[in-house]
Amino acid sequence: MDDTRALSDNSYAGHLNASGATSVGYSDVPALMTGLGRRARQAARRMALASSEQKNAALRAMAASIRTRAASILAANAEDLAEAAATSRTPAFIDRLTLNPERLEAIAEAVESVAALPDPVGRVLARFERPNGLRIERIATPLGVIGVIFESRPNVTADAGALCLKAGNAAILRTGSESFRSALAIADAMGEGLERAGLPADAVRLVPTRDRAAVGAMLTGLDGNLDVIVPRGGRSLVARVQEEARVPVFAHLEGLNHVFVHERADLEMAKAIVLNAKMRRTGVCGSAETLLVDGACAATHLKPLVLMLLDAGCAVRGDAATQAVDPRVTPATEEDWRTEYLDAIISVRVVGGLDEAVAHIETYGSHHTDSIVTDDAAVAEHFLRQVDSAIVLHNASTQFADGGEFGFGAEIGIATGRMHARGPVGVEQLTSFKYHIHGSGQTRP
Amino acid sequence: MDDTRALSDNSYAGHLNASGATSVGYSDVPALMTGLGRRARQAARRMALASSEQKNAALRAMAASIRTRAASILAANAEDLAEAAATSRTPAFIDRLTLNPERLEAIAEAVESVAALPDPVGRVLARFERPNGLRIERIATPLGVIGVIFESRPNVTADAGALCLKAGNAAILRTGSESFRSALAIADAMGEGLERAGLPADAVRLVPTRDRAAVGAMLTGLDGNLDVIVPRGGRSLVARVQEEARVPVFAHLEGLNHVFVHERADLEMAKAIVLNAKMRRTGVCGSAETLLVDGACAATHLKPLVLMLLDAGCAVRGDAATQAVDPRVTPATEEDWRTEYLDAIISVRVVGGLDEAVAHIETYGSHHTDSIVTDDAAVAEHFLRQVDSAIVLHNASTQFADGGEFGFGAEIGIATGRMHARGPVGVEQLTSFKYHIHGSGQTRP
Incomplete structure (x- = not known):
C-alpha cells in the first residue's frame, strides 16, 4: 500500500x-x-x-x-x-x-x-x-x-x-x-x-x-x-x-543457552532446573537449548534427565552416549550445538568435566545466559568466572534471564555486547553519566 | 620506505x-x-x-x-x-x-x-x-x-x-x-x-x-x-x-571549554581560575577557550579579567563590551566561539546571566569540560545540571580534566560520548560487567 x-x-x-x-x-x-x-x-x-x-x-x-x-x-x-x-x-x-x-x-x-x-x-x-x-x-x-x-x-x-x-x-x-x-x-x-x-x-x-x-x-x-x-x-x-548500524546497538542475536549438570549436582534439583530452563516457555531468549552432562555422573544422571525431557514432550538430539539412553533420542549433528531451537527440542552432550563444559559453551554459545547445577561452590565459582556470558547462574534456571526477574521493573531487551549495557536493559541501563566537581577556587599546579 | x-x-x-x-x-x-x-x-x-x-x-x-x-x-x-x-x-x-x-x-x-x-x-x-x-x-x-x-x-x-x-x-x-x-x-x-x-x-x-x-x-x-x-x-x-569506525569509539573531538564568571563570583577566585584554565598549559584538551562574563558583574569583573589575560600574554578576542575594555582586544567573530585555539588566545563574551551562559555553551561547546565561578550554590547546581558536558565544575579550573587529577591513576584519554565511558577513561572504564546469580534450585514460575 x-x-x-x-x-x-x-x-x-x-x-x-x-x-x-x-x-x-x-x-x-x-x-x-x-x-x-x-x-x-x-x-x-x-x-x-x-x-x-x-x-x-x-x-x-x-x-x-x-x-x-x-x-x-x-x-x-x-x-x-x-x-x-x-x-x-x-x-x-x-x-x-x-x-x-x-x-x-x-x-x-x-x-x-x-x-x-x-x-x-x-x-x-x-x-x-x-x-x-x-x-x-x-x-x-x-x-x-x-x-x-x-x-x-x-x-x-x-x-x-x-x-x-x-x-x-x-x-x-x-x-x-x-x-x-x-x-x-x-x-x-x-x-x-x-x-x-x-x-x-x-x-x-x-x-x-x-x-x-x-x-x-x-x-x-x-x-x-x-x-x-x-x-x-x-x-x-x-x-x-x-x-x-553506525551507532551502538543494545541487542542479543540469540540466546543459545546451556545448562551444565556437574558431577556433584543433586539429581532432583538438576531435573527441576533443566525442565524449567527448557520447557517453561520454549520461545523466550532465556530458554535452554543445550544440556551438558558431566561424564562423571552420566551413569546416574543422564538417563533420568533425558527420560524426563522426552516424557515432557521435548525432542532430544544427543551424542552417542545420550542416544544409548533411549531409542527416541536422535543423533545430534555439529549444527545442533549451534542451533537456537526456540522450540521443544534440546541437544544433549556428555562432557568430560567442568573445563570441557566451559569450552563447549565458549565454542557454541551466544554469551547470553548459562547455568551450572552443582553442590560444589568452588566449581560453581569457576564456571561463573570462566563462562563469558552476560548472565551466569548457579543452581537456577536460565529462564530467569529477564529484567523483571532481576528487579529492574521492566526491560527494553537483553544485551550480549560488552559496551555500556549487558544483560537485561532496564531504565538504569538507558542512562549515561557525567562528573560534577565542586571546588573552592582550586587551580591546577 | x-x-x-x-x-x-x-x-x-x-x-x-x-x-x-x-x-x-x-x-x-x-x-x-x-x-x-x-x-x-x-x-x-x-x-x-x-x-x-x-x-x-x-x-x-x-x-x-x-x-x-x-x-x-x-x-x-x-x-x-x-x-x-x-x-x-x-x-x-x-x-x-x-x-x-x-x-x-x-x-x-x-x-x-x-x-x-x-x-x-x-x-x-x-x-x-x-x-x-x-x-x-x-x-x-x-x-x-x-x-x-x-x-x-x-x-x-x-x-x-x-x-x-x-x-x-x-x-x-x-x-x-x-x-x-x-x-x-x-x-x-x-x-x-x-x-x-x-x-x-x-x-x-x-x-x-x-x-x-x-x-x-x-x-x-x-x-x-x-x-x-x-x-x-x-x-x-x-x-x-x-x-x-564500525566499532565504538572512546574519544573527544575537541575540548572547547568555557569558564562562566557569574555575577556572584569572587573576583580574585575568578581571576585565579580563568588564568589557570587558559594559561597553565594551552595545548591540553582541558584548557579553556572561551570566557563568559555575567553582564550583571561586567562593570566590576570584566576589565580586571581581560587585563590579567592580556598581561599574561594571552590574545583576547571579544564582543563589543570586551573590546571596549582595552584596545588590545580584537573583535571576536562567530567563528571564534567555535574555535579550540589550543594556544594563548581566548574569546570573551558578556552574557545576560546564567541561562544565556548555558545556551552559549550548549550552542558552541564540545561537551568536554565547563566551569562556573560563583558563590551562589543554587546557581552552581543549576549550571552543573544544565550543561551537558562530561565534566562540569564549580569554582575550579577546567585544567582538572585529567584522569590523574580524578584519582584514576592514569587515563587512556577523555571521552565526550555518552556510551559506556564519559570523561577520563581510566582502567575502570576499560571494563564491562556480567551478572553472577547464585540460587538454591530456583525455577521460574
Whole structure:
C-alpha cells in the first residue's frame, strides 16, 4: 500500500504539522527522518532536565490517554488485523498483533508501573574527594535519543516509549509494518500524555511511515541525532541492525543457552532446573537449548534427565552416549550445538568435566545466559568466572534471564555486547553519566 | 620506505613466526590485521582469567624489560629521529618523539605505577537479593580487545598497553608512522614481560607495519575481534575514526571549554581560575577557550579579567563590551566561539546571566569540560545540571580534566560520548560487567 496517502490526514501528521514540519512529505523519507531526529534531539534536551514528578505525570497521563482513546486504538488495531488476515499469517502472529480491552488496559497499567519505578537520572553513582579538596561526583544522566526497532507487537510501542522516557531520553520507535496503525494510535496517546504534563510530544515518536527506507535512515544515526538502537525481534532483524548500524546497538542475536549438570549436582534439583530452563516457555531468549552432562555422573544422571525431557514432550538430539539412553533420542549433528531451537527440542552432550563444559559453551554459545547445577561452590565459582556470558547462574534456571526477574521493573531487551549495557536493559541501563566537581577556587599546579 | 622489507627480520616478525603466523606477509595487510585480531581475541580470553598477581607481575616484568632493553629502544628511537630530521618537522614534534634514558625510565615507572593500581576486574558493582532468594551480583569484567591509534609519541605505546592489560584486555596499538621503530622496540619489551609472567605476548601488540591500510582494517573492527577504538591525537585523526569506525569509539573531538564568571563570583577566585584554565598549559584538551562574563558583574569583573589575560600574554578576542575594555582586544567573530585555539588566545563574551551562559555553551561547546565561578550554590547546581558536558565544575579550573587529577591513576584519554565511558577513561572504564546469580534450585514460575 501507499503509506503516504494512507497517512496524509491522520493525527500523527497533525502533530508534525503542529511542530512546524508542514513541508515534510512522507514521500521524502530521508527528509522526514532527518526532521524526526532533529526534533527528538531537541526533545531529549528538555526531557533530560525534566523533574521526576514531571516525567511520572507524563507517564500517568499517557496511561490515561490510552484508556480514553481505547475505542480509536482498537479501531486502528481492527484495521491492522483486517489487513493481516488478508495475508497468510500464523495464528501466533495474529495473536501477538491483536488488542482487546483487557490487553489495552494491561498496556496502560504497564506504563503506570514505569512511573512507579525509581528515577534512574540524578543518581550519585560514585563520590570521592581529592587531596586538594575537590569533591567529585559521578551523576547519572540520560543517554539521549534512543531508536527502537521492533516487530508487530502493539504493546512494545508503549513499553519501549515509557522506559526511554523514564530515563529522560527521547525515543524514535519503528514498528513492524503489520501493527502500524495500532502503534500509531498508541504513540499519539503517548504524545498527548507528554503534552498534558508540559513535556514535548516529540520525546516519543513513532516513525510515521511503513517505508523501509526509514530503517536505513535510523541505522545511519540520523545525522548524529540517534545515540543508540535497540532492535527487538527475530534473528534477521537483529543481525541486520548489528551489521549495518553506525551507532551502538543494545541487542542479543540469540540466546543459545546451556545448562551444565556437574558431577556433584543433586539429581532432583538438576531435573527441576533443566525442565524449567527448557520447557517453561520454549520461545523466550532465556530458554535452554543445550544440556551438558558431566561424564562423571552420566551413569546416574543422564538417563533420568533425558527420560524426563522426552516424557515432557521435548525432542532430544544427543551424542552417542545420550542416544544409548533411549531409542527416541536422535543423533545430534555439529549444527545442533549451534542451533537456537526456540522450540521443544534440546541437544544433549556428555562432557568430560567442568573445563570441557566451559569450552563447549565458549565454542557454541551466544554469551547470553548459562547455568551450572552443582553442590560444589568452588566449581560453581569457576564456571561463573570462566563462562563469558552476560548472565551466569548457579543452581537456577536460565529462564530467569529477564529484567523483571532481576528487579529492574521492566526491560527494553537483553544485551550480549560488552559496551555500556549487558544483560537485561532496564531504565538504569538507558542512562549515561557525567562528573560534577565542586571546588573552592582550586587551580591546577 | 618499504615497511615490508624493513621489518622482515626484526624481533616482532619473530614473535609472529613463533605464533605460527609464518604465512603472513606484511605486503598482505588485510591478512596481517585479521591474524592480529584473531590472536588478540585469544589472548584477551586468557587475560580475562589472569589473576591480579599475574597481571601485576607482567607489568613489572614489562618495566624491567624496558630497562634492560634500553640500549636497543634508544637505538630504534635514534633511527626514528634521523628519519624525522630529514623531513621538516617542528621542534615540538621532534621533542615529543625523542627518547633519552630519563624519559625511558619515566616510561618504565609509569608502567610500574599501573601495577600499583587496584585491579578493576572482579569488583562487585552491585549486589541484590530477590524475594525468591536468588542472589544477583554485577561483576566487573574486561571489555575484550581494545585498539589504540595514536600519534608519534613513543610513551603512549607503554601507557596504553599497560592500562589495557591492567583491565584484563588485549590491546592492538597503532602508532604514528614517525615513532614506528621506537614503539616497536617498546612493544617487544612489553611482549617479553607478558611472556615472563606466563601470559600471552599477543595481549599487547603493535601493528607491525606503517601501511595506512592497517588503520582502515582496525576501523572495520577486525572481523569482530576489536571491541572498541581509542584514538589519541589531533582533530583530523579523531574525526576520521569517529566518522568511519564500525566499532565504538572512546574519544573527544575537541575540548572547547568555557569558564562562566557569574555575577556572584569572587573576583580574585575568578581571576585565579580563568588564568589557570587558559594559561597553565594551552595545548591540553582541558584548557579553556572561551570566557563568559555575567553582564550583571561586567562593570566590576570584566576589565580586571581581560587585563590579567592580556598581561599574561594571552590574545583576547571579544564582543563589543570586551573590546571596549582595552584596545588590545580584537573583535571576536562567530567563528571564534567555535574555535579550540589550543594556544594563548581566548574569546570573551558578556552574557545576560546564567541561562544565556548555558545556551552559549550548549550552542558552541564540545561537551568536554565547563566551569562556573560563583558563590551562589543554587546557581552552581543549576549550571552543573544544565550543561551537558562530561565534566562540569564549580569554582575550579577546567585544567582538572585529567584522569590523574580524578584519582584514576592514569587515563587512556577523555571521552565526550555518552556510551559506556564519559570523561577520563581510566582502567575502570576499560571494563564491562556480567551478572553472577547464585540460587538454591530456583525455577521460574
